[in-house]
Amino acid sequence: MKYNLDSVQLLDGSILTSAELGRNDRCCRRNQPLTADRKLENGRTETVTFDSDLVVDAKLRRFYTFWCYKEAYIKLTGEALMASWLKQLEFKHVRAPAPGTVARCSTHGTWGEKVDDVEVWLHGKRVEDVRMEIQAFGEDRMISIAVKNVPGSIPSIHQVDLTQDVLVFAQGG
Structure with missing residues (x-):
């Protein structure tokens, strides 16, 4: 790193x-x-x-960007932290996404920058069939997504209202 x-x-x-x-x-x-x-x-x-x-905050943000990418890739493979290849996993061209705005008294936090140009390398070779992106939320949160063999662009991340979007669906309404 x-x-x-x-x-x-x-x-x-x-x-x-x-x-x-x-x-x-x-x-x-x-x-x-x-x-x-x-x-x-x-x-x-x-x-x-x-x-x-x-400087310290920028370094932490960079570290957590790597962390998010690694977590997303591990979850994609389903092998968890015991994967024998974990030390050979690399991410190149990593850039921390610019933060969104923090939630205030009457507002929700906002989405920040989306970055999708990271390269995944494993055992010294570029992994061509995996695409990843990371997006900031608020000032200090990030969400990373890894997809494999999916054509087109990765769908946008959006906020879900649990009572209106999920509960209604779960109750069959």
Whole structure:
């Protein structure tokens, strides 16, 4: 697994690239001030100071992206954690989906970005008949889906109302 980050979003919404982060992507401690040089459009460089929590949170989000992919693939195969091939399972081009919005007093959380360009590799070879996607929900949740030999696109994930969508169906109505 690659431990460095592709980017970090600052609180003002701007993005620091991996090159701009430099060795700051190795930070593992919270509440530390970090600085980085950001290149501006006019060619100048601006030094920005930001909290290490942003780096730690981005690293955790990346870790959980890998975790979600692995869980979805294991569930697809039905072999669980005792699968002898588990250490040979790899995911390439992994990118954590951008989060949705958190639920507030009068709103539900919203779906975030959907990412579907990950590659699955097993025993050093690309697995061609499996497609995967991951989608963020709210600020800190993700759902991953793995499908095998399914033509077309993976159906969109959507929220279900248990009382109206499931209970009515279960009761035969």
